[in-house]
Amino acid sequence: MxxxxxxxxxxxxxxxxxxxxxxxxxxxxxxxxxxxxxxxxxxxxxxxxxxxxxxxxxxxxxxxxxxxxxxxxxxxxxxxxxxxxxxxxxxxxxxxxxxxxxGLYANIRPANFASESLLAHSPLKPAIAQGVNIIVVRELIGGAYFGTRKELGVSPDEDAAWDTMTYSVSEVQRITRVAAQIALAADPPLPIHSVDKANVLASSRLWRKVATETLQNEYPQLKLDHQLVDSASMIIVANPKKLNGVILTENLFGDILSDESSVIPGSLGLLPSASLAGAPSxxxxxxxxxxxTPGLYEPIHxxxxxxxxxxxxxxxxxxxxxxxxxxxxxxxxxxxxxxxxxxxxxxxxxxxxxxxxxxxxxxxxxxxxxxxxxxxxxxxxxxxxxxxxxxxxxxxxxxxxxxxxxxxxxxxTLPSLREQAEILDRWRDERVARIPDILKKYGVDAWLMSQREHAEDTIWWSIKDATEFAPHRRTVVLFHTNSSSLTGHPNPIRWVDNTGQVWPELRAILRTYQPDRIAVNTDRNIAFAGGLHVGEWDALHEQLGDSWMEKTLRTSS
Ligand SMILES: NC(=O)c1ccc[n+]([C@@H]2O[C@H](COP(=O)([O-])OP(=O)(O)OC[C@H]3O[C@@H](n4cnc5c(N)ncnc54)[C@H](O)[C@@H]3O)[C@@H](O)[C@H]2O)c1
Ligand SMILES: CC(C)[C@H](C(=O)O)[C@@H](O)C(=O)O
The missing domain is CATH 3.40.718.10 (Isopropylmalate Dehydrogenase)
Structure with a gap:
């Protein structure tokens, strides 16, 4: 090949x-x-x-x-x-x-210890430096670096020079999305600290508004806070772990803050950077x-x-x-x-x-x-x-x-059918064990799957016992995060329903557990085998009522 x-x-x-x-x-x-x-x-x-x-x-x-x-x-x-x-x-x-x-608008500069043995080389006390893990996501082709400017000695006002810091909504949106993708690539997702000077600069007020709206609308599961650049630069030397996660900021502030945080791990010579024309692959x-994804890679020094x-x-x-x-x-x-x-x-x-x-x-x-x-x-x-x-x-x-x-x-030779089933069940267990973390990653507390015989959810085939062929008349499965009040219950909780008893039991569990966000697989295009079909969605609605349905989040399987 x-x-x-x-x-x-x-x-x-x-x-x-x-x-x-x-x-x-x-x-x-x-x-x-x-x-x-x-x-x-x-x-x-x-x-x-x-x-x-x-x-x-x-x-x-x-x-x-x-x-x-x-x-x-x-x-x-x-x-x-x-x-x-x-x-x-x-x-x-x-x-x-x-x-x-x-078009390299996204500059990614991590500041962390390539080896714990370097702790003694940090200019900060080891207790303060240990565990620092900051990724600066700096906007790289806007702001004062690329705004209109006038040099000294040029008319009309020969004694003055100026630079202008300009940002547009779309420029802030796209860099915010890259920061979100980087935050989401970690498990659990990283918090985002957006840094600006919104108490003085108009461009910073736009930055704060757009970063907030983009994250709220598109990545509601991510934690966001705002820092003024002067106070952020103090925190980086006084208590840098407070800014662990992603620092999202504009070009000039990012240039300064990334140099400041980069010396924490001991030397400018240690740290890498990436400048990308899109979200990382x-x-x-x-x-x-x-x-x-086209990108330019260089040490930060x-x-x-x-x-x-x-x-x-x-x-x-x-x-x-x-x-x-x-x-x-x-x-x-x-x-x-x-x-x-x-x-x-x-x-x-x-x-x-x-x-x-x-x-x-x-x-x-x-x-x-x-x-x-x-x-x-x-x-x-x-x-x-x-x-x-x-x-x-x-x-x-x-x-x-x-x-x-x-x-x-x-x-x-293939193993015997019994041995194959044991292998398949082991794979199934490994898959199911990952689900609580996946729920946390996407910011949902539970995942509800309801299905009928001959109208199976596609996910079913990856979590069923090796010896099971199809769901029974109605099979309802509720995954939950292990850190919830349902700890002690199996994960998933599963009902095989021939009598209608599943619904009162499900309602009782939801009342005790009180999840805020419940994911439900639905697919409008693939009626059967792509998540809940219309009849089952209606049954769910009828049985749980509006108050619980308002907490559901429809995910396409
Ligand atoms: N992206 C870039 O190419 C880039 C970035 C920053 C500065 N610069 C340019 O580099 C030139 C020198 O700038 P500067 O002196 O302010 O910053 P610098 O990063 O070159 O050096 C600062 C200090 O760190 C030390 N240092 C830097 N990298 C090191 C390494 N790999 N190993 C050991 N020690 C290292 C240097 O010896 C120096 O004492 C300037 O012209 C500046 O514009 C270029
Ligand atoms: C060399 C200079 C133009 C550059 C910048 O200010 O962006 C450097 O400081 C950097 O951070 O890569």
């Missing part, structure tokens, strides 16, 4: 950029070489100060075109004193143009419907001119950016996790079984390349273990065939 090819543009940039990118590139090459179905094609282009020196501009047409055609971009860092704030052409302009041209690359050229920069932030690239743009979550695991092992101290490697920013003397070598070594071992594991049946058949060239083709 032909390998699926992903095109990755690499922009090493300036200062320590090329040094840290070289290590992340080796990591991606390792993943590509070990994969039997994916090939990562990496192409390097000039971007930033190095492009200013060669071509007079930071972002050439050729580089822009390559980025537009790529599945994802890996960047190092750009800028430096050579092209400082007073320079005619600044590399930073190239980065802003690239973000705008690619949740599908796997092997699924038929998979589509890449700059070009660190003070240490450039010495081979001592910390490459971890860039290596973790490569992991984010695999996960968010290419749908390759498994190798992404393997990279994160290898990084943790490299950083974990020796007394807990890690390698304890440290670059100078973390008080050590290991070089950039030492860290890359070790990450690659551990990653290779993991990927090799997977390869052997998956090819074991194939290998043993090949060996068998060689030992007995005349032997008939080997075949597998």
């Amino acid at each position: 032909a390998k699926k090819t992903f095109r990755i543009v690499v922009l090493p940039g300036d200062g320590i950029g090329p040094e840290v990118v070289a290590e992340a590139v080796r990591v991606l090459e390792t993943v590509s070489a070990a994969s039997s179905d994916v090939e990562l094609k990496l192409e390097t282009y000039d971007f930033g100060g190095c492009a200013v020196d060669k071509y007079g501009i930071a972002l050439t047409e050729e580089t822009l075109q390559a980025c537009q055609q790529a599945d994802a971009i890996l960047m190092g860092a750009i800028g430096g004193p050579k092209w400082g704030v007073n320079a005619k052409v600044r590399p930073e302009q190239g980065l802003l143009s690239l973000r705008k041209a690619l 949740v599908a796997n690359y092997a699924e038929l419907t998979f589509k890449t 700059g070009s660190a001119p003070d240490i450039a050229g010495q081979g001592i920069a910390n490459p971890i932030g860039t290596i973790l950016s490569a992991a984010m690239l695999l996960r968010y743009s290419l749908g390759m979550d498994k190798p992404a996790k393997a990279i994160e695991e290898a990084v943790r092992k490299v950083l974990d101290s020796r007394d807990i079984g890690g390698e304890g490697l440290r670059t100078a920013d973390l008080g050590g003397s290991h070089k950039t390349k030492d860290i890359g070598d070790k990450v690659v070594e551990i990653l290779k071992a993991t990927l090799m273990r997977w390869l052997v594991f998956w090819s074991l049946p194939f290998l043993s058949l090949t060996v068998l065939a060689q030992l007995h060239p005349e032997a008939p083709a080997p075949y597998y």
